[in-house]
Amino acid sequence: MRTSRIIAAAVTVATLAFGTACGGGDEKKTNAGGSSAPTSAASPSPTAREVLDKAVKDLNSSTYTYTMKIAEGTFSGAADPAGKHQVKADGVISGVKYTIEGIVIGTDYYFKTSIPASGVNPKKWYKLDRAKVTKQEIIGLLEEKDPTSSQQFVGRVGTAKQESPTTITGTYDLSQGGDLGVDDSAVLAALGEKAKAAPFIATLDAQHKLTSIKITIPAYGTVSEQTMTIDYAGHGQPVTVAPPKAADVTPAIAAVYSLLNS
Numbered sequence: 001m002r003t004s005r006i007i008a009a010a011v012t013v014a015t016l017a018f019g020t021a022c023g024g025g026d027e028k029k030t031n032a033g034g035s036s037a038p039t040s041a042a043s044p045s046p047t048a049r050e051v052l053d054k055a056v057k058d059l060n061s062s063t064y065t066y067t068m069k070i071a072e073g074t075f076s077g078a079a080d081p082a083g084k085h086q087v088k089a090d091g092v093i094s095g096v097k098y099t100i101e102g103i104v105i106g107t108d109y110y111f112k113t114s115i116p117a118s119g120v121n122p123k124k125w126y127k128l129d130r131a132k133v134t135k136q137e138i139i140g141l142l143e144e145k146d147p148t149s150s151q152q153f154v155g156r157v158g159t160a161k162q163e164s165p166t167t168i169t170g171t172y173d174l175s176q177g178g179d180l181g182v183d184d185s186a187v188l189a190a191l192g193e194k195a196k197a198a199p200f201i202a203t204l205d206a207q208h209k210l211t212s213i214k215i216t217i218p219a220y221g222t223v224s225e226q227t228m229t230i231d232y233a234g235h236g237q238p239v240t241v242a243p244p245k246a247a248d249v250t251p252a253i254a255a256v257y258s259l260l261n262s
Contacts, residue, residue, distance in 0.1 A: 048160035048168045055210040056150045063239040070228040084241040102142035119255030125244040126252040135261045148230050166204045171197040190220040209235045
């Protein structure tokens with residue numbers, strides 16, 4: 001299952017390193033009696049889908065921090081449309097924990113990892129020459145302006161219902177694969193039609209800023225129900241993305257580029 005590009009790429013690179021080293025319509029908000037909320041001809045109430053669409057689009061035009069928890073691991077960071085990004089991914093391969101970190105400030109790229117690779121110091125930040133990185137899997141993630149794939153979310157929503165001013169529930173299509181989807185054909189076959197209608201809950205704050213998305217992957221075969229959760233915070237607040245301390249930085253060596261380009 002691939003639920004985010006950063007985790008997927010991290011798992012791919014880590015596995016290689018370890019191997020060598022070791023649809024439907026929206027429902028409008030209802031009042032306590034279950035009838036449609038009053039609307040005026042001039043200003044109709046937005047549908048749940050419209051509220052959700054605005055909330056995710058607002059992410060793309062503002063600063064925020066995020067934490068995403070999925071079966072493959074956890075990643076967190078900060079995003080700024082002005083070109084500052086910080087990413088940290090934590091995962092487990094064959095029972096061994098690993099971390100991948102990246103910082104991008106304008107044209108300066110820094111990379112750090114605990115993946116065991118000959119010559120790579122897990123305590124050092126490596127300053128990269130972007131031109132020497134030929135594969136996009138990891139470097140592209142450090143550059144990603146939409147690290148949680150929020151802008152793709154509404155397009156995969158089947159049904160949406162506004163349960164309260166700050167809660168939207170509905171169904172989400174996992175069958176398209178890719179980010180926040182399922183790429184494994186065997187898993188999709190086992191899920192069947194359930195893959196096209198995975199339950200989700202989106203939570204907003206009082207200003208209708210997105211604060212969390214929780215998608216439930218239904219149980220299939222002998223595999224229990226799983227969840228993916230993305231939490232958002234710091235909307236519009238200054239993003240503190242600073243370069244590592246100079247004493248902790250060294251120019252990237254061949255072993256680092258080999259890992260990134262593997």
